[in-house]
Amino acid sequence: MMNHLNMNECAGGVTAPQGFRAAGMYCGVRKVKKDIAMIVSDVPATVAGVFTLNKTQAAPILVDKAQLKRSSLCSAIVVNSGNANACTGERGLNDAWQMVRTTAEVLGVPEEHVLVSSTGVIGQYMPMDKVIPAIGELAKMLSRSGNKDAAEAIMTTDTYPKEVAVQFTLGASTVTIGGVAKGSGMIAPNMATMLAFISTDVAISQQLLTKALQSANNRSFNRITVDGDMSTNDQVLVLANGLAKNAPFGENSEEYQLFSAALEYVMIKLAKMIARDGEGATKLIEIQVKGARSEEEAAQAARAVANSNLVKTALHGADANWGRILAAVGYSGIEFNPDIVEISFNDLPILKKNYEIVLDEEKAKAILEQENVIVTIDLNQGNQFARFWTCDLTKEYVHINASYRS
């Protein structure tokens, strides 16, 4: 894909595209660590978003959905970690709107061009006395090299910041896409969230941007799982400010295909970073299901395997336990014939049709002890394919999530 796209990774994360600035700082929502960030486009950017499907939705999710109905443009996103502003009722909603209004004031942009995001503890009110002054500070600190501070400020139990940026050619223009994300591991003391903010200088209609985002999201952030728990605050926002000045393109153009592929690359890269950084994880596990009748069927089977505690503990123990994998496919809900399924680990065949076990225990153990494991499951009933990413389930996960909040 990279060759076809003539795409290169570059530095700069979310501020790599033209016209984007960012900042991150400590304001006291958390006990230590930077905890509030701002990402700004110098010109209003076309915006698209996808949000958690959880019926229990945090205040910033409700605000952002309302904002996207008011305007197709966005100039700024303000994000805090340490407090999710979820299950906070009317007061939480007022707080989220206050964060939007304050950001609009200090930046001198219309209120409807500002989005807000929060991640952290559920059921506690935002410390607005700390947040509001910080928003003013952030506005003064915005810079083209603020991406790293922003990436750190949105982290919760993440063990490293998650950034990526790519450049590629679109007609006569060079287009850049950048992105920053935080992990899906759930926070001690409370639950956290998967957040991602994507920036690009491409010129694109909101309709196409939304379509590209949804398609890429289905193959990236919707294909990762740490513990199967869905957050109240999950969101992915993409801002496209048009400063690359590429010629307009339509849905059936090669340009749209190229942009979509690059966006998917960026989002999959961030998604894999999140899966690898799951709480307590020691390895990234990619579940590939092939030979399916549809991509949806392949994804459904892969999801069941990726969510199986038994598979994830076995892989943690470097145990080539194909029986648990086959059992998980068995309860995934898809129709298939277990007799003809084949399984391999990093291309090493483990199980052939009719339960022929070709497992070499020594070789399998060596593969499973690596940091990156690809489990391939061939259903042998079609030619469709899907991937899912997860991590192993460890004692450290239990330790992190069983510790008392105080």
Next chain:
Amino acid sequence: MMNHLNMNECAGGVTAPQGFRAAGMYCGVRKVKKDIAMIVSDVPATVAGVFTLNKTQAAPILVDKAQLKRSSLCSAIVVNSGNANACTGERGLNDAWQMVRTTAEVLGVPEEHVLVSSTGVIGQYMPMDKVIPAIGELAKMLSRSGNKDAAEAIMTTDTYPKEVAVQFTLGASTVTIGGVAKGSGMIAPNMATMLAFISTDVAISQQLLTKALQSANNRSFNRITVDGDMSTNDQVLVLANGLAKNAPFGENSEEYQLFSAALEYVMIKLAKMIARDGEGATKLIEIQVKGARSEEEAAQAARAVANSNLVKTALHGADANWGRILAAVGYSGIEFNPDIVEISFNDLPILKKNYEIVLDEEKAKAILEQENVIVTIDLNQGNQFARFWTCDLTKEYVHINASYRS
């Protein structure tokens, strides 16, 4: 219910009802521990069964489904632990049939009156040289007090045998129901299974027995979860041999209601033992959802909470983390209003409507440190109710399931 039923628990487990004998012994499928059992009714018993919905079904499941189509009667069940006879193809199927035929021969009963069950490692052939002679031995050992040996022989990672029996009056007759089960914790080295065998001397039609079993199963074994992984071998069988000589009864009779209630009591008791004995568990957790519009809706919400790794680790850590509970209800798929949900632990209110947090951290922690925790979630949108049972998620669970098979 016990008063209304005038029901008493009694000793004897699966051999408590008239005309049932059992035996259990060591034959070498496992390294140590009794590993094969037989349960027999002296007269052919009416039989009903429910089986795993996993598409990957073990050989004994396929055999028993075929047997139930051949005959509505059962005289004997032969069960081994240590090997699941799953993913073993044609040869595994032949082995399961061979176990059936041998049992029929040594007992002198028709082949179609014998059922077979296995639990243990997936993907390995049964050691038939050990199993076949053992079946002959078991037939000689059968006794009215063989229930304990049988209960031990079907255990895998269970830490204690699971038996229960009750007696109640039905018209002029005393009816007894007994039961034995093994745990749903998944075996190291491989996956295991939830098995239950229920015996009773009631006289009942197969149609009503099936109806009562399905109803009780929906409120017992279908309402427990240890890790959300569904086995290839799960089954529940109930045998009713009629020796209590009660008068025949129909579907709308009080007798049917009484029998159904007693059966549900027995099955819930066994189900709770299984949940409490989940691998690595330190406590039994009951999730109660009330104020629902239907029992199905309540069960769906309860299931999501019971399956949440985040809830289960929090409860392990005695953390009154109601946010994780509300989030799990949020992604359960039911329609509800999170603003009016109320949550309590063992009747101690934690969360009231409109996110009013009435949590007393000290008291909550004391409750959550107990061995039995009831989490009550009131949706406040109806008057229906359901319960679900699970256990906490511990480092020991990871340890057990990450250990290498050899």
